[in-house]
Amino acid sequence: MTPLAISMGEPAGIGPDVILALFARRAELRLPPFIVFGHTAFLEARAQRLGLAIDVVAAQPGNAAALFGSALPVFNIGGMVEDRPGEPDTGAAGVVIAAIEQAVSAVRMGACRGLVTAPIHKGVLYGAGFTHPGHTEFLAALCAENGVEPLPVMMLAHEDLRTVPLTIHVPIKDVPQLITGRLILETLRVIARDLRARFGLAAPRIAVAGLNPHAGEGGTIGREEIEIIIPALERARAEGIDAVGPLPGDTLFFPRHWRQFDAVLAMYHDQALIPIKTVAFDAGVNVTLGLPIVRTSPDHGTAFDLAGTGKASTSSFLAAIAMADQMTTKSA
Numbered sequence: 001m002t003p004l005a006i007s008m009g010e011p012a013g014i015g016p017d018v019i020l021a022l023f024a025r026r027a028e029l030r031l032p033p034f035i036v037f038g039h040t041a042f043l044e045a046r047a048q049r050l051g052l053a054i055d056v057v058a059a060q061p062g063n064a065a066a067l068f069g070s071a072l073p074v075f076n077i078g079g080m081v082e083d084r085p086g087e088p089d090t091g092a093a094g095v096v097i098a099a100i101e102q103a104v105s106a107v108r109m110g111a112c113r114g115l116v117t118a119p120i121h122k123g124v125l126y127g128a129g130f131t132h133p134g135h136t137e138f139l140a141a142l143c144a145e146n147g148v149e150p151l152p153v154m155m156l157a158h159e160d161l162r163t164v165p166l167t168i169h170v171p172i173k174d175v176p177q178l179i180t181g182r183l184i185l186e187t188l189r190v191i192a193r194d195l196r197a198r199f200g201l202a203a204p205r206i207a208v209a210g211l212n213p214h215a216g217e218g219g220t221i222g223r224e225e226i227e228i229i230i231p232a233l234e235r236a237r238a239e240g241i242d243a244v245g246p247l248p249g250d251t252l253f254f255p256r257h258w259r260q261f262d263a264v265l266a267m268y269h270d271q272a273l274i275p276i277k278t279v280a281f282d283a284g285v286n287v288t289l290g291l292p293i294v295r296t297s298p299d300h301g302t303a304f305d306l307a308g309t310g311k312a313s314t315s316s317f318l319a320a321i322a323m324a325d326q327m328t329t330k331s332a
């Protein structure tokens, strides 16, 4: 069976802990085979620290499934990575970045089915010269065809609540300038297409939040709704996209309201992520739409405070593996 690819993420964080903890329970959880793109010696050391009796073996995607029953298959990325939980080191950034690059390459070549990324620490990578805001944009760059990048769309998904931030990791002061009719329309196209293709929803219905309090209160508390969002929604509806809005962001996430929709397009990061992390921090999945590959991730970050302790919850990572498995099995 073609394995899933998992990128190791920030070594000072909980990503490696959670991968190892889940691998240790792979039979009980009936996990699909996966191969970790990371550093073998580091993963051995972290497993030992956590008291997990795991054999770590250098592998290739082609033999990962056969090894998975007896040892953790790792596509080794050369470099120096020390087992120092909670103590990030920019010296390991090259391995973290190369792990993502190699994993994407394996998925694009068909050697792996889909990609699950463990969390990276953006501040640490920026300190080492990484210029992409996060995985989402980096993955789009890695998936460029003839120099043209696909529009990557971040979705946080849990059961029937799915939220999408239109603008992602940008300062809040820049948000109004970044909200354009074109970005709204193109994002809605990606959401509608991937809700059909990846989530199997035949007729997706998308709610769109306003930017301003009370969605601008008829233009008296801001005019972005009237000047930008409403015209974009009219164009989307003319293309057959079932988009409703702009709806006030504060009442949209009242369960009776969001349950009427298959996804909510929010205008900025926290408007989209606070609701899902409030109702489903343990089981939310970050899935990137718009890419030619399947990519999922847990909704949490590196949690330096828990790294190396064995106390991190594995639920969200498990949900991310299950979603990648389901999406790639369907399309296989």
Ligand SMILES: NC(=O)C1=CN([C@@H]2O[C@H](COP(=O)(O)OP(=O)(O)OC[C@H]3O[C@@H](n4cnc5c(N)ncnc54)[C@H](O)[C@@H]3O)[C@@H](O)[C@H]2O)C=CC1
Pocket: 014, 118, 119, 120, 121, 122, 123, 135, 286, 297, 298, 299, 300, 301, 302, 303, 304, 305, 306, 311, 312, 313, 314
């Ligand atoms: N996909 C990714 O690569 C993501 C990366 N990050 C990055 O992670 C770093 C830290 O971000 P924070 O805002 O501190 O968020 P965080 O999710 O790392 O931690 C927030 C709080 O939640 C707790 N927590 C997180 N995951 C947990 C788990 N599995 N089990 C139990 N408790 C858990 C932490 O202990 C902490 O108290 C940042 O650099 C951020 O950019 C954040 C989200 C996703």
Ligand SMILES: NCC(=O)COP(=O)(O)O
Pocket: 133, 134, 135, 136, 137, 273, 286, 297
């Ligand atoms: N807040 C979500 C997050 O930080 C994940 O970003 P990305 O690395 O998936 O782009």
